Amino acid sequence: MAEKKRGAQSVLLQNRPRVLSFASMAGPKEAEGPLAGTFDETFTDDTLGEKSWERGEAKMLEHTVDLALSKARVYADAVDAFLGGDLLNQIVSASYTARQLGAPFLGLYGACSTMAESLLLGALLVDGGYADRVVCATCSHFATAERQYRFPLELGNQRTPTAQWTVTGAGATLLGRGEAKGLPLRLTAATIGRVVDKQQTDINNMGAAMAPAAADTLLAHLRDLHRSVQDYDLIVTGDLGCVGYDLMCLLCEQKGVSLDERYIDCGCEVFSPEQDVHAGGSGCGCSACCLNGWLFRRMLSGEIRRLLFLATGALMSTTTSQQGESIPAIAHAVTLEVEEG
Amino acid sequence: MAEKKRGAQSVLLQNRPRVLSFASMAGPKEAEGPLAGTFDETFTDDTLGEKSWERGEAKMLEHTVDLALSKARVYADAVDAFLGGDLLNQIVSASYTARQLGAPFLGLYGACSTMAESLLLGALLVDGGYADRVVCATCSHFATAERQYRFPLELGNQRTPTAQWTVTGAGATLLGRGEAKGLPLRLTAATIGRVVDKQQTDINNMGAAMAPAAADTLLAHLRDLHRSVQDYDLIVTGDLGCVGYDLMCLLCEQKGVSLDERYIDCGCEVFSPEQDVHAGGSGCGCSACCLNGWLFRRMLSGEIRRLLFLATGALMSTTTSQQGESIPAIAHAVTLEVEEG
Numbered sequence: 001m002a003e004k005k006r007g008a009q010s011v012l013l014q015n016r017p018r019v020l021s022f023a024s025m026a027g028p029k030e031a032e033g034p035l036a037g038t039f040d041e042t043f044t045d046d047t048l049g050e051k052s053w054e055r056g057e058a059k060m061l062e063h064t065v066d067l068a069l070s071k072a073r074v075y076a077d078a079v080d081a082f083l084g085g086d087l088l089n090q091i092v093s094a095s096y097t098a099r100q101l102g103a104p105f106l107g108l109y110g111a112c113s114t115m116a117e118s119l120l121l122g123a124l125l126v127d128g129g130y131a132d133r134v135v136c137a138t139c140s141h142f143a144t145a146e147r148q149y150r151f152p153l154e155l156g157n158q159r160t161p162t163a164q165w166t167v168t169g170a171g172a173t174l175l176g177r178g179e180a181k182g183l184p185l186r187l188t189a190a191t192i193g194r195v196v197d198k199q200q201t202d203i204n205n206m207g208a209a210m211a212p213a214a215a216d217t218l219l220a221h222l223r224d225l226h227r228s229v230q231d232y233d234l235i236v237t238g239d240l241g242c243v244g245y246d247l248m249c250l251l252c253e254q255k256g257v258s259l260d261e262r263y264i265d266c267g268c269e270v271f272s273p274e275q276d277v278h279a280g281g282s283g284c285g286c287s288a289c290c291l292n293g294w295l296f297r298r299m300l301s302g303e304i305r306r307l308l309f310l311a312t313g314a315l316m317s318t319t320t321s322q323q324g325e326s327i328p329a330i331a332h333a334v335t336l337e338v339e340e341g
Numbered sequence: 342m343a344e345k346k347r348g349a350q351s352v353l354l355q356n357r358p359r360v361l362s363f364a365s366m367a368g369p370k371e372a373e374g375p376l377a378g379t380f381d382e383t384f385t386d387d388t389l390g391e392k393s394w395e396r397g398e399a400k401m402l403e404h405t406v407d408l409a410l411s412k413a414r415v416y417a418d419a420v421d422a423f424l425g426g427d428l429l430n431q432i433v434s435a436s437y438t439a440r441q442l443g444a445p446f447l448g449l450y451g452a453c454s455t456m457a458e459s460l461l462l463g464a465l466l467v468d469g470g471y472a473d474r475v476v477c478a479t480c481s482h483f484a485t486a487e488r489q490y491r492f493p494l495e496l497g498n499q500r501t502p503t504a505q506w507t508v509t510g511a512g513a514t515l516l517g518r519g520e521a522k523g524l525p526l527r528l529t530a531a532t533i534g535r536v537v538d539k540q541q542t543d544i545n546n547m548g549a550a551m552a553p554a555a556a557d558t559l560l561a562h563l564r565d566l567h568r569s570v571q572d573y574d575l576i577v578t579g580d581l582g583c584v585g586y587d588l589m590c591l592l593c594e595q596k597g598v599s600l601d602e603r604y605i606d607c608g609c610e611v612f613s614p615e616q617d618v619h620a621g622g623s624g625c626g627c628s629a630c631c632l633n634g635w636l637f638r639r640m641l642s643g644e645i646r647r648l649l650f651l652a653t654g655a656l657m658s659t660t661t662s663q664q665g666e667s668i669p670a671i672a673h674a675v676t677l678e679v680e681e682g
Contacts, residue, residue, distance in 0.1 A: 002470035007418065009445045011471050052664055077348065081533055089430045090658035091450045095536060099669045104350045104533035106458065107656070107671075109432045109450040117447065121462065128469030129343035130352050148660070192422055192445035195436060315448070317431035319489070323393055328440045330448075 002127070009217070010191040010224035010333075017126040019185035019336070020074065020133065020174040023067035024293035025060050026285075027142070027168030033271045038294035039169070040067055046143055046168060054088065057141035058096040061086070064170040065097055065137050068292075072174050072182065079103040079174075080131035083118040086284055087111065087140050087166075088148060094138070103135070111313030112210075112239050113193065114138040115171060115288040116332035119309070120190040122175050123334065132177055139170030140283030149203070149318060162205040164241045165277035167270055171288030185299060189335035191221040195315065197328040203321050207244025207267075207279055210312040213329035214240060215251035218310060221333050222257065229262055233304045236295065237331070238287035238311035239267035241280030266290040287311045296336075305338045343468070350558070351532040351565035357680070358467040360526035361415065361474065361515040364408035365634035366401050367626075368483070368509030374612045379635035380510070381408055387484055387509060395429065398482040399437040402427070405511040406438055406478050409633075413515050413523065420444040420515075421472035424459040427625055428452065428481050428507075429489060435479070444476070452654030453551075453580050454534065455479040456512060456629040457673035460650070461531040463516050464675065473518055480511030481624030490544070490659060503546040505582045506618035508611055512629030526640055530676035532562040536656065538669040544662050548585025548608075548620055551653040554670035555581060556592035559651060562674050563598065570603055574645045577636060578672070579628035579652035580608035582621030607631040628652045637677075646679045 002011055024039045031042035041063070048056040061084075069076060082101055085108040086093040098105035110117035118136035125131040143153060145166040151157045176182055196213040214237050222228060229235065240248055245265045252259050266287040267280035291309055298304050312331040321327075343352055365380045372383035382404070389397040402425075410417060423442055426449040427434040439446035451458035459477035466472040484494060486507040492498045517523055537554040555578050563569060570576065581589055586606045593600050607628040608621035632650055639645045653672040662668075 006473070009421075054660060054664060080350075085450060088658065089660065090452065090656060092656065092658045092661050095656040095669045095671075096666075098671075099536040099538050102535060105536050105671060106462065106533060107450040109426060109448040111431065121447065124469060124471050125465065128465060128471070130465050130469070132347070192447060194443060195440040195446050197440050315431060315433065315436040317429065317433045319395060319430065320433050323395065325437075328436045330436075330439075330446060 008224040009220045010189060012189050013123055013127040013187060015127045015178040016186040016188050017123045017175045018178055018180050018182045020176040020180060020182035021068045021072035022173045022292040022296050023064050023071060024171045024289040025064045025169060026289050030167060030169055030270060033275060035270055035294045038297055039289060053141060053143040057139060057144050058093045061093050061097045061137060061139040061170045062100050064172045065101060065135055068172040068174045074133060074174060076101050076103055079133050079135055081106055081125060082135045083108060083122045084137040085109050085114045086138055087145050110330060111315055112282060112284050113311040113313030113330050113332050114284045115291060116309055116311035116334055119173060119187060119334045120332050123187040123190060126175050126177055134175050135172055136175060137172035138284040138288045140166050140285035142166045142168045145283060159278055160204040162243050162279050164206055164267060164279045164282035166283035167281045167286035169285035169289035171292030173292055184339055186337050186339050187334055188337050189225060191217055191333040193217040193331045195328045195330050197326050199326045201326050205243060206282060206314045207241040208247060209314050209327040210329040211240055211244040211247035211251060214248050214310055214312045214331040217331040217333050219255055229257060229259060232262060232308050233306050235263045235308045236310060237265045239282040240265045240312060241267040241282065243279045299338050307336045309334050309336060349565040350561045351530060353530050354464055354468040354528060356468045356519045357527040357529050358464045358516045359519055359521050359523045361517040361521060361523035362409045362413035363514045363633040363637050364405050364412060365512045365630040366405045366510060367630050371508060371510055371611060374616060376611055376635045379638055380630060394482055394484040398480060398485050399434045402434050402438045402478060402480040402511045403441050405513045406442060406476055409513040409515045415474060415515060417442050417444055420474050420476055422447055422466060423476045424449060424463045425478040426450045426455045427479055428486050451671060452656055453623060453625050454652040454654030454671050454673050455625045456632060457650055457652035457675055460514060460528060460675045461673050464528040464531060467516050467518055475516050476513055477516060478513035479625040479629045481507050481626035483507045483509045486624060500619055501545040503584050503620050505547055505608060505620045505623035507624035508622045508627040510626035510630035512633030514633055525680055527678050527680050528675055529678050530566060532558055532674040534558040534672045536669045536671050538667050540667045542667050546584060547623060547655045548582040549588060550655050550668040551670040552581055552585040552588035552592060555589050555651055555653045555672040558672040558674050560596055570598060570600060573603060573649045574647050576604045576649045577651065578606045580623040581606045581653060582608040582623060584620045640679050648677045650675050650677060
């Protein structure tokens with residue numbers, strides 16, 4: 001049984017669940033970006049041959065989960081739980097994926113923090129002995145998100161300089177028990193985030209809404225586990241973009257924590273400046289496809305040995321925004337480590 | 342560490358997390374129904390004095406969580422996690438509640454199965470030692486659900502005979518470690534549901550969409566734990582309503598399981614036939630306010646000693662319904678037992 005300190009948001013996972021496999025898919029714009037070679041599969045038709053973007057998004061997630069399972073040679077009936085969600089209303093992409101997979105399903109909503117939330121909860125289920133194998137996965141799609149949250153794409157609306165571009169992509173991680181055979185990657189600690197809301201109301205500036213939540217969770221993680229930034233080779237936020245990245249550095253600096261060169265944001269990495277995405281990439285799929293491709297590969301190559309994955313989510317809806325509410329935000333964190341044997 | 346059998350969807354919780362307190366609130370129509378005296382608080386103004394129904398819904402959930410904490414004399418900073426969600430897009434009622442509470446937050450989406458999903462995951466966190474105290478809560482509101490999922494209320498649309506009436510209500514359970522002082526109520530087993538979709542496309546007949554998922558989870562629970570219906574004093578589904586209730590009985594009967602007089606559905610109990618709600622009550626709040634009032638009180642009075650709480654959810658969105666997709670459904674189950682000492 002794990003030991004939980006009063007007031008702490010973080011736990012160390014005694015049984016150190018193992019990453020058995022991972023997979024990622026990304027769309028046409030992401031395939032032209034700097035991380036092009038790191039995804040398992042990319043596609044050029046953003047409906048993936050389906051009759052709607054929404055069906056295409058579900059197909060992308062279904063296929064990414066299948067890829068992760070096939071890499072580990074695990075059949076769907078050996079999956080004890082699928083934990084996931086997405087940006088669409090009622091997380092329909094994840095629900096349809098769960099329907100196809102047939103495994104027990106725990107639906108999550110953490111907006112763009114979902115990859116970290118699913119890894120966190122999945123790892124606790126495995127660490128506690130409640131599951132042997134869990135799939136943690138999420139996705140997002142530019143076209144479905146744009147028309148749900150903003151405007152019909154056909155309008156060709158202008159975007160503000162602080163706006164971010166929703167990544168069309170998906171990522172899936174298969175976690176298993178510490179003693180299972182698999183990759184030399186383990187999930188060793190987790191921090192559950194709190195909702196932080198600094199009264200930001202501009203839905204075209206998600207980075208500013210989410211940066212305080214990212215800083216809150218990072219500081220809680222370091223405090224709870226008596227760690228410093230230097231204990232990590234890399235700290236990675238999900239999709240703060242360039243506006244949120246700068247704010248995150250500033251907020252941590254104000255608390256005496258210098259992030260220096262050990263900190264990157266997936267939203268700043270997934271597209272190049274020439275791709276005209278303004279403040280960077282966003283969406284559940286942004287950090288999911290970066291982690292389950294580029295970042296895990298860098299860990300396997302020995303370049304990064306200990307990584308803090310800190311995905312951030314903005315929890316507003318179009319209704320609350322139209323009603324003038326500010327944007328609540330959250331960030332969850334998991335520690336991933338390279339460990340041989 | 343718990344022991345998980347391959348292929349099983351269910352686990353027995355070795356440390357038997359304890360219900361420290363529970364609370365419920367309900368709206369004007371529910372306050373005129375047969376369960377009127379079992380809610381902690383009821384209200385007549387369905388905006389609860391706020392400027393919108395959505396703000397009112399969030400206030401209802403916030404207040405219900407506060408009630409549960411104050412009954413157990415637990416401060417918010419002693420809550421290790423709040424697990425919850427609701428029916429609104431991006432689960433905004435739960436997110437705003439998490440913002441006010443300030444506790445670490447794990448957002449869930451299981452539609453009307455959310456009360457069971459939150460109890461299940463919350464109990465696993467406590468059982469595994471990852472948390473000492475967790476709040477599991479959810480809510481729904483007739484007016485916000487109606488205008489989000491169906492039509493503006495001002496239209497006065499006719500409802501079909503199979504339609505259900507979304508309950509305006511909220512429920513919260515505070516769970517703690519088995520050795521904690523609290524009520525003589527424990528959560529002893531849990532079953533994670535799978536998505537079941539029998540190609541039902543009528544969004545005015547949720548009962549028919551959800552009954553197969555309820556049957557699937559009940560049968561998995563009985564199979565995994567080698568139990569029979571007779572091992573329970575009462576089996577309670579969330580909001581199948583009268584159409585789904587009959588289907589559930591039929592589906593179980595076909596598998597050789599007779600539910601007889603040990604089975605009820607919250608959707609059939611929360612309103613009286615005279616209240617003109619057609620097939621019964623529905624919404625996350627339906628099973629949440631029935632459990633955290635009427636049912637827990639019946640357990641404390643000694644009338645029920647072992648209860649299976651099986652909340653069901655329909656996982657469609659308005660977009661997928663308009664695109665002609667069928668309705669995926671899910672049900673999660675938890676066993677609650679009276680135990681002195």
